[in-house]
Amino acid sequence: MKLLLVAALVAVASATVIKDDMHLNFFVGKDTLVNVDTKTKEICILKLLNHILQPTVYDDIREVAREWVIEENFDKYLKVDVVKRFINMFKMGLLPRGEVFVHTNDLHLEQAISVFRILYFAKDFDTFIRTACWLRERINGGMFVYAFTCAVFHRVDCRGVTIPAPYEIYPYFFVDSHIINKAFMLKMTKAAMDPVIFDYYGIKVTDKNLVVIDWRKGVRNVLTEDDRLNYFTEDIDLNTYMYYLHMNYPYWMTDDVYGLNKERRGEIMMYGYQQLLARFRLERLTHSMCDVKMIMWNDPLTVGYWPKIRFHNGYEMPVRQNNVNFMNIVNVKDKMLVDDIEQIIRQGILTGRIERRDGTIINLKKAEDIEYLCRLLLGGMGFLNDDAKVIHVMNLYKRLLTYSTYNFNKYTYVPTALDMYSTCLRDPLFWRVLKRIIHHVVLFKKLLPKYTRDELDFPGVKVERIFTDKLVTFMDEYDLDITNAMYLDESEMKKKRSDFIYVARNRRLNHHPFKVTIDVVSEKAVDAVVRVFLGPKYDCIGRILNINDKRLDMVEIDSFLYKLDTGKNTIVRNSLEMHGVIMDRPWTTRIMNRVQDTTVVTDKMVDSWWYKTRLGFPHRLLLPLGRIGGLPLQLFVVVTPVRTGLVLPTIDLSIMKDRRVCRWTTCVDTMPLGYPFDREIDVTTFYTNNMKFLDVMVYYHVFNNQVKNVDISDMVTKRDDMCYLDDDMLVRWSYRDVMMMSTDKMLRM
Numbered sequence: 001m002k003l004l005l006v007a008a009l010v011a012v013a014s015a016t017v018i019k020d021d022m023h024l025n026f027f028v029g030k031d032t033l034v035n036v037d038t039k040t041k042e043i044c045i046l047k048l049l050n051h052i053l054q055p056t057v058y059d060d061i062r063e064v065a066r067e068w069v070i071e072e073n074f075d076k077y078l079k080v081d082v083v084k085r086f087i088n089m090f091k092m093g094l095l096p097r098g099e100v101f102v103h104t105n106d107l108h109l110e111q112a113i114s115v116f117r118i119l120y121f122a123k124d125f126d127t128f129i130r131t132a133c134w135l136r137e138r139i140n141g142g143m144f145v146y147a148f149t150c151a152v153f154h155r156v157d158c159r160g161v162t163i164p165a166p167y168e169i170y171p172y173f174f175v176d177s178h179i180i181n182k183a184f185m186l187k188m189t190k191a192a193m194d195p196v197i198f199d200y201y202g203i204k205v206t207d208k209n210l211v212v213i214d215w216r217k218g219v220r221n222v223l224t225e226d227d228r229l230n231y232f233t234e235d236i237d238l239n240t241y242m243y244y245l246h247m248n249y250p251y252w253m254t255d256d257v258y259g260l261n262k263e264r265r266g267e268i269m270m271y272g273y274q275q276l277l278a279r280f281r282l283e284r285l286t287h288s289m290c291d292v293k294m295i296m297w298n299d300p301l302t303v304g305y306w307p308k309i310r311f312h313n314g315y316e317m318p319v320r321q322n323n324v325n326f327m328n329i330v331n332v333k334d335k336m337l338v339d340d341i342e343q344i345i346r347q348g349i350l351t352g353r354i355e356r357r358d359g360t361i362i363n364l365k366k367a368e369d370i371e372y373l374c375r376l377l378l379g380g381m382g383f384l385n386d387d388a389k390v391i392h393v394m395n396l397y398k399r400l401l402t403y404s405t406y407n408f409n410k411y412t413y414v415p416t417a418l419d420m421y422s423t424c425l426r427d428p429l430f431w432r433v434l435k436r437i438i439h440h441v442v443l444f445k446k447l448l449p450k451y452t453r454d455e456l457d458f459p460g461v462k463v464e465r466i467f468t469d470k471l472v473t474f475m476d477e478y479d480l481d482i483t484n485a486m487y488l489d490e491s492e493m494k495k496k497r498s499d500f501i502y503v504a505r506n507r508r509l510n511h512h513p514f515k516v517t518i519d520v521v522s523e524k525a526v527d528a529v530v531r532v533f534l535g536p537k538y539d540c541i542g543r544i545l546n547i548n549d550k551r552l553d554m555v556e557i558d559s560f561l562y563k564l565d566t567g568k569n570t571i572v573r574n575s576l577e578m579h580g581v582i583m584d585r586p587w588t589t590r591i592m593n594r595v596q597d598t599t600v601v602t603d604k605m606v607d608s609w610w611y612k613t614r615l616g617f618p619h620r621l622l623l624p625l626g627r628i629g630g631l632p633l634q635l636f637v638v639v640t641p642v643r644t645g646l647v648l649p650t651i652d653l654s655i656m657k658d659r660r661v662c663r664w665t666t667c668v669d670t671m672p673l674g675y676p677f678d679r680e681i682d683v684t685t686f687y688t689n690n691m692k693f694l695d696v697m698v699y700y701h702v703f704n705n706q707v708k709n710v711d712i713s714d715m716v717t718k719r720d721d722m723c724y725l726d727d728d729m730l731v732r733w734s735y736r737d738v739m740m741m742s743t744d745k746m747l748r749m
Contacts, residue, residue: 033126041161044129045152046588049169051484052141053312057496064133070118076127082117089114094139095411100311101142102415103246104395108143113252115139115147120258125157145169153247153614154258159660163614165585166243166422167236170312171482173422174236175504177310180485182213183502187486191500202505209499212479215506223304223322225289226428231509232283232625234426236480237585237618243422244615245272248661251379251392259659262652264673266374266381268663270441271673273378274552276425277434281553282536282624286631286700290540294439295397295432297335300325305427307417312485315414320429326401334400341393342440345376349444356382364444367672368648373444377437397433398424442552450682451675458640458690460523461564466637466694469514473626474701476510479503481587510620511575518571518637522564526641529669530571532558532578533636533677534623537695547686551677554636557581557622561642561668575622580663582616615661626698633698638676638691646670 033040047058056062070083077083094111095101102108115135122128128151135144149166152158167174182201191205198204202214222228232238249265256262281291301324309317327335348354352365354376362372362381375381382390398418417427424430483502492498516532535554539545558578562571576583624631647670657667664673672678676686 033129034124036125038160041125041158045158045161045163048129048132048136048148049145049164050588051488052145052169053484054487054493056136057488057493061133061136064130065137068130068134070131070134073127076123077118078121078123079117082114082121086114086118090138095143097140098313099140099142099411100313100315100413100415101140101146102413102419103146103421104398104419105413105415107411108413109252112143112147115143116150119147119151120154125155128155128157142170150247150250153244154253162586164588165236166240168481168484168588171480171485171504172312173309173420174239175480175482175485176215176308177316178308179213179215179504180310180482183211183482183486183504186211186213186502187500205500210501210503212503212505215504223306224428226303226305228287229280229283229289229428230426231475231507232280232621233428235508235618235621237582238621239422239425240585241615241617242276242425245269246421248615249380251395252390254380254382254390259655261380262650263656263659263661264371264647264651264666266371266378267673268661268666269378270370270374270438271664273434274438274441274674275555277431277438278535278553278555279621279624280431282534282555282633285536285538285540286625286627288540292431292435294435295401295429297327297338297400301401301429303428305417305429307423307426309417309423311414317423318414318416320416320427331400334396338393338396338400341391341396345373345393345440346443349373349440349447367448368646370441370444370672371648371651373441377440394433394437397436401429401433438552445679448679450680451686453685453688456640456676456686456691457688458528461526461528461639462521462689463518463637463639463692464521464568465519466516466635466692468516468635468694468696469512471511471514471623471626471696471698472701473509473511473623473698475507477505478508478584479505508620509625511623514575516558516573516575516635516637518573518639520564520569520571520639522566522569525566526564528562528564528639529642529665529671530558530560530562531556531638531640531665531675532573533638534696535634535636537632537634547681547683551681554677556664556674559665559668562639564639576619578619578622580617581619581622583619615663623698626700628700628702630697630699633696635694635696636691637694640669640671640675640690642669644670646672 033044047056047061051057056065070087074080074083089111094115095108101112119128119131119135122131132148132151135148145166149163152161152163172180182203186203186205191211200217202217204212204214206212226233249260249263249269253260277292284290284292301320302322304320304322304324306319307317311317344354348362348364352363354362354364356362362376363369364373372381376391377393379390379392402416402418417423418430418433480503481501482504483498483500486498486502488498518530518532520528522528533554534557536545536550539549557575558573558580560573560579562569575581624633653667656662662668665671666673676691
């Protein structure tokens, strides 16, 4: 039986036409994939995720899927009961192929978890990949992608394996529907269209069969003021970050066998959400928009959202109009459950304990108990001591707000933006939901004692000076491959590639790389933890913020362990090397070329540790957009000793290091995430020698040399304050924006 060893260059994300002779079979010494190298594993995984909406084009996958019999290989899995349960569920019927898999739908998720478990408990990579081939040809494509991706994230034998970005696997969640529609139109006509239409739609076809569709063409449609932030909320890398954050810590993974319960999973997830909200707050300040208001259940949803997303089955993601009353007869039971759960949690925070139905007690009194609270809110721990009874408060909020009363039966479910981890950040309502979730943690922290001077100070260490390069942002161009959204015809399936490669060209926020230099004087050689934060200086109407007003809006852009020498230490941190950030994910074709070519020098970017972790905050989004005249912010640096022993005894830092999920300071220090801003601050004891603030300005450069030279003479223009970020649009600056510009900048405009 042939195995999945074909080094076929996948069509996804390709900028050139691949010759058929590249699709060659090659074999390792034995008929097994137990001990194959990383390159072979990557080829297997990339091929399984190519054109997921259709049966696979690869003969070896079809052959393995046809010959592999799960019932005859129980001994190849670590847990036979998991396999039997899946088989019974499969015989009863799973989500049909062609339907949209929804992350928060209980039935969809139950089936996906069963699929994940049979993949996760495969004894070796050979069994894992055979099972994946069998599933690839038989179950729903979206469900397969979810379960398979999660299995790759958590299997030990898949560590270090690169997987395609989710926006290449299933572009529908990331690309506006009018772009997909234009791509289908071009595919139907073989790109033989009226040149006038090409020109109007911003379509270019190269001699290499590369079709480029300009995302900016056409009139912008907006519903609310929040739509001026869509360059941030709809950013493909930011939404990938949210999706992968869930993949790293799925809330339903409560069994100790996965090892996640020995990590700071709850605190990491909650701090990740809090940091997203803080980063969103900085973007709002750029536009002089005030703070995010917490969702209130009895108030109408004043802010609507138009997703502009169409699924592969033709359904549109629902539009929520402005001023909608979301309470109705359909969701009244969800509202009652949310009220009850919130009351239990808040009472437990105030009393310091929650009693489960089985009588066990969850203590919420000490600082390290934040892990229990976060797991209660975001999954990983249930009110019942049962892995099957996990209540995810965030999902309860989403279910309450989905406003999809026409989701009739168990399979035909039309998700809203809130239902999907890859789209929820796009909806302005989600940020208000985040504010409510985080408020429970804020209440818990408020009841903890404030940090003392001894907990803040680092005797013998002084931060003397901080300075940075000029912080400059701009809008650049990015080509997103959407070929996987197209269906291959019979001839293309025989060639194992699309005749045309379809690319959506959009604009996105970026900034010039910058350095942060910190001068630290130490009386002795000692290990230290350095934390760097970026936060606001003024509020939305120009009032200076005190330390307690802005502490939850401080974005931790870097944190690292540093060995201080006696005397003066000059620490230089390049933004490209800051902890937890990730550069652009390489196109799938680039990955395939790398894994096939044994002579080429390995790309340092693709092979670096942070890329192999898969989860990383986009480097492009470290800085908010800023203003032409400069957005005043503050940089904060604190240097502290390495402290241990402040987390739960069940936490094992070695597991986190081994999995390469050391987010922020979780693997070098056991202080609470967000320290020293996670608790209310006593200003009389806060300011010590080992910390320092620096006023900085973030400048937005309208015309940057790095932006590609594009003919914009025929762009459709719209006089609208919501779209001033594009230099192809007529601009009408508000009086407030003009007043914020420096005089020299205004003279050069």
